[in-house]
Amino acid sequence: MEDRFTEAELAIAKSVDLTAVASYLGYTVKKVGHYHTLKEMDSIRIYDKSHWFRWSRQYDKGENGGSQIDFLRVFCGMEVKEAVWWLLDFAGYRRIEEKDRKPPLKYQVEPGRKPEPKKFELPVPAPDNCFLYSYLNQERGISKSVIDYFISQGLIYESRHYHNIVFKGNNKDGVTKFASMRGVFDREEKPFKCDVAGNDKEYGFNVPNDESSELVVFEGAIDLMSYVDIFSDYETNKLALGMLADAPLTTFLKEHPQITSIKFCLDGDEPGRKAALQLTEKYYGLGYDVEDCPPPAGYKDYNEWLVGTKLNFEVSQKVTHLCKK
Template sequence: MNNRFTEEELDIAKSVDLCSVASFLGYTVKKIGKYYTLKEMDSIRIYNRTNWYRWSRQSEKGSNGGSQIDFLRVFAGMDVKEAVFWLLDFAGYKKTDDSERNNSLKHCVDKSSIDTEEKEFVLPKESDSFNYLYSYLQNKRMISRKCIDYFVSHKLIYESRDYHNIVFKGNDKNGATRFASMRGVFDKNGHAFKCDVKGNDKTYGFNVANDNSDELEVFEGAIDLLSYCDIYDDYETNKIALGMVADAPLETFLKEHPGIKFIRLCLDNDEPGRKASKALKDKYEKQGYEVSELPPPKDFKDYNDWIKAVKSKNIIPPKKCR
């Protein structure tokens, strides 16, 4: 499939059941009257199972509603191309003749069903070896073995048995895993499998906690968090990946770790990341924290883009400053 989509392919992508998409990504879908909402974000409204609106972000153009494509863009970090590919795969679309295609499509609104009951949170079983995890993070993401070893040895990441996904665990202050996200190691057609484990608590995020430190770095994605650790050789400060630009996991982490005084916002260099960073800086400064913005250099979208350049061009990163 090339980079351009036919009208028919776009129609199929926009016919995918958005409730099924949200459930697959790990959200708990609940029906309220004529619309659906998400247990983890009750400001979301899903109408006709195909479009959504977030009333709490009415003024934020581009992130307050839209189609299934917009949902994946905002909540799964995909660009438009990745989202359309993902939806076509999810629908079971293949370039066949019309009769075969119509019979094979799944997760479309007129055929789908969804279990809206609350799901039990069960982590995927571990693989006997973590070969795919190491290969992907070292070769595709340019993260050092030392860094990967740290997260594996602290049981914060592992490789799943059935699909060899990387599982990123979000633990509470007592070490119990309350959240987990998965990232595929086999990118397909330029896009990757990403989702949260069903039944997780989205007020938590992938994190590294150290109560001997009063500093906290905040990232959008787990791989950016690893990249930052590797770039700065920093395994001492607290760190958290939000998995998005909403700050519910950050609020929870700060409540559970009251010794935090300094927050560094290491969000992406794109427009949503910069906008969210400024809003979070204002919010948490008002709460008494010392907050600074520490995005990657302006030529790089995120910390993983930066570490690839650091490793491939032998760039010496600047010292971290408060």
Template sequence: MEKFNEEELWIAKSVDLCEVAASLGYTVKKIGRYYTLKEMDSIRIYDRKSWYRWSLAMEGGNNGGSQIDFLMAFAGMNIKEAVFWLLDFAGYQRDMQSREKTVTRTNGLKHITLNKVEEEKEFVLPIPSGSNSFLYAYLTEDRCIDKRVVDFFTQRNLIYESRGYHNIVFKGNDKSGITRFASQRGVFDKSGKPFKCDVAGNDKNYGFNVVNEESHVLYVFEAAIDLMSYMYLYDDFESNKIALGMLHDAPIKTFLEEHPHITTINFCLDNDGPGRKATEKFLEKYRGLGYDVEDFSPPSGYKDYNEWLKEEKSNPVVENYVR
């Protein structure tokens, strides 16, 4: 079996198991402190990263474990396929050297070994729709983000609506303004599970970002929508910001290399198990590299900044707090 390094295995086991189950077509339901599946109510998902099937408690076997075990049990994958699937789901891209494979074929008594490398897909941005009407409706109505924040990104061509499915395209540019990364987010959640994916061929060393050379502070988020929600909550249009789209810090390292004026990093990751674990890891790492660091996660009780924003907007007592 192909070997994975410690960081890759950590990333694979940091993926949200509820999102994994939803992506496989299951309906995830929260019951108290755990989650279950509508289709298999004996399943228990704990901390969004481990599971157990109580209906087979006396039978043993593959009856619980990590995200890897879940894919093996319910998607028919082997260990290698499951880890690759989770890394891809997290938006992580392995080095090309680790993509080299050796294929041995038997022709009579002769063994022929072929070395081949997976082809790199061309990075092509989705075609714009020519209108951002679905984009604005989704972000301002469903996600409660102020139009002024959405205007900030559309006017800078950092987000746009794609033709056809009307997905929101989030662009990650390098220091020269060239788009190196892009992800898509569907706008029709109400009729089913949300559509989310990275554009094929993108560079995972970049993330959706906002740059201000006059600011020495960088705010780090998991998702672009949480970044935008933070901007609205704090009326912060001045600081540097980046959305990783995963829990791997390659985009942070690239951003710091391209913008060496940064001295302070505030981590605004999710209030769930993987987000908390990643925050602790990143705080230690970047403090050791000489940066001033702070855990700037949303308040206790809220998974992420957008969940916090929607609650603030729905509560007339505190709504005036939101600018």
């Protein structure tokens, strides 16, 4: 194993859902108000699904909380490097040796008990997509015609409960294997984002076209939709990873062997740029024609580029109108 990790790899490790990790390791996760706890240890508090604190050991420095890495260090007896590798593997980014081997729980409860996998069930659709249209069009600048297209293809819809936007990831036969949700009511500038329980992280939100040999890859579904809006591209294959790991890309390429070229349209921030460099090198080495296509300088992602372009156009139109008076 390598001794050092890139910042992008560490960011992926620290983006893993800590409640999913705890559940996978055999703990019973319960939501209480704005945090989660564990049935086996109710002094544990998991906040934002990313960090934890243990009140029963609040004075034990190094044993009382931290990140996902610290959780594996304390409760599985892992070294830091081993914990990072395990999290990368859990996210689908890397495969460690003996991938089916679970680390022993330092505080094992009910030895030998295997948690039952959650059943994958799509959220119930709302009677209409009113909030979906309002959010994607008014807040994210996506044209109604583009939204119409994705709805007509059965790729997005509005859920009945909470009115979240559901993004579906289908396999080559059109069977939904993955789904993520995005809230339309951001509170305190904190967006609600999560994957539907029980989904297969080997898949991502995608738009296939067996007649095209080109694939365009994004981090998020809204960036994918924004790209379609900017370039009116309804012809190429498109895939949103939902993360910086490439497990969904590996699956898509296996299911669509006609693809020979890949455009990586990842974010313009530091993690996105480092991931793009790694992925272009990897897939060039695998024989694909690759191209790194970040958003223009000054824009974080394709949606920010879309919104900025439309805003600039509106301003120019207003200036033109005033000059004619």
